[in-house]
Amino acid sequence: MGISVVPLAGALGAEVRGVDVSRPQGDATFAALYRAFLDHGVVYLRDQPLPREAQLAFARHFGTPEVHPIVDGMAGNPEVIRIAKPPGERAFFGTAWHTDNSFLPKPSSITFLYADAVPPVGGDTLFASMERAWAALSEPMRRFLAPLRAVHSASSAYDPGVTGDAKYRGETAITYTLSDAVYAKAEHPVMRTHPETGRPSLYVNATFTQFVVGLARAESDALLAMLYDHAARPDFTCRLRWEPGTLAMWDNRCVQHYAVDDYERFERVMYRVTIEGEAPA
Ligand SMILES: O=C(O)CCC(=O)C(=O)O
Numbered sequence: 001m002g003i004s005v006v007p008l009a010g011a012l013g014a015e016v017r018g019v020d021v022s023r024p025q026g027d028a029t030f031a032a033l034y035r036a037f038l039d040h041g042v043v044y045l046r047d048q049p050l051p052r053e054a055q056l057a058f059a060r061h062f063g064t065p066e067v068h069p070i071v072d073g074m075a076g077n078p079e080v081i082r083i084a085k086p087p088g089e090r091a092f093f094g095t096a097w098h099t100d101n102s103f104l105p106k107p108s109s110i111t112f113l114y115a116d117a118v119p120p121v122g123g124d125t126l127f128a129s130m131e132r133a134w135a136a137l138s139e140p141m142r143r144f145l146a147p148l149r150a151v152h153s154a155s156s157a158y159d160p161g162v163t164g165d166a167k168y169r170g171e172t173a174i175t176y177t178l179s180d181a182v183y184a185k186a187e188h189p190v191m192r193t194h195p196e197t198g199r200p201s202l203y204v205n206a207t208f209t210q211f212v213v214g215l216a217r218a219e220s221d222a223l224l225a226m227l228y229d230h231a232a233r234p235d236f237t238c239r240l241r242w243e244p245g246t247l248a249m250w251d252n253r254c255v256q257h258y259a260v261d262d263y264e265r266f267e268r269v270m271y272r273v274t275i276e277g278e279a280p281a
């Protein structure tokens with residue numbers, strides 16, 4: 001049986017059918033899947049029975065899984081983060097627009113997220129095409145932004161002084177370890193070019209981008225607020241409804257995402273693997 005690709009929305013997203021990740025795949029299958037991923041920014045496969053080792057093995061076909069410098073990985077598999085939300089708690093992981101780990105000098109290229117337990121309704125993930133966002137800016141604005149750089153840091157999302165220290169004291173389902181990585185800074189271009197497709201995209205996000213280098217603070221704040229607003233336009237987005245056994249893979253080099261916090265009463269358990277990226281250019 002061949003692979004088929006069924007788009008989810010006009011801007012990005014597609015379901016890939018006809019791949020059973022738990023079985024050995026030929027090179028042609030990986031090539032077709034990777035092509036769909038590059039074309040659509042985020043792809044997902046339904047009904048995948050996938051133990052952690054198999055998820056890691058699958059991810060390794062696309063690069064090197066990394067260990068998160070702040071969020072604790074699983075005991076036996078440090079490259080896997082268990083994103084669990086118990087019933088009765090509010091979701092906090094990923095509940096704001098971001099690209100994964102843009103605070104690193106080499107931000108994660110790909111994220112694999114596997115749904116193990118999902119609420120009967122709610123807990124969807126939104127994705128936004130930063131290529132669409134870039135292309136929809138006016139030509140003078142693109143010209144202004146193209147040479148600019150911005151500073152990213154994990155601190156506003158991870159500083160215990162800002163976000164509370166419960167996760168650093170092991171009191172939450174997802175636990176963190178305090179290190180210099182929380183306060184480190186990385187500088188990236190405001191417009192990046194995808195290393196494989198050559199397509200330009202807007203590369204700032206509300207979670208990790210702190211300021212645009214060289215602008216006055218008020219200018220930077222106003223500019224970033226406008227860009228965040230612009231990039232979150234529904235026209236550039238798609239929305240993934242998870243089922244147990246759904247495996248998604250998205251491209252952090254050109255896509256933002258947002259984990260919707262609308263299922264307080266229910267449990268949700270996901271497993272995440274990210275792939276080491278390259279310095280944005
Ligand atoms: O739980 C989700 O839907 C996404 C969380 C997130 O931001 C991530 O896994 O990178």
Ligand SMILES: [Fe+2]
Nearest residue numbers: 094099100257
């Ligand atoms: Fe994320």
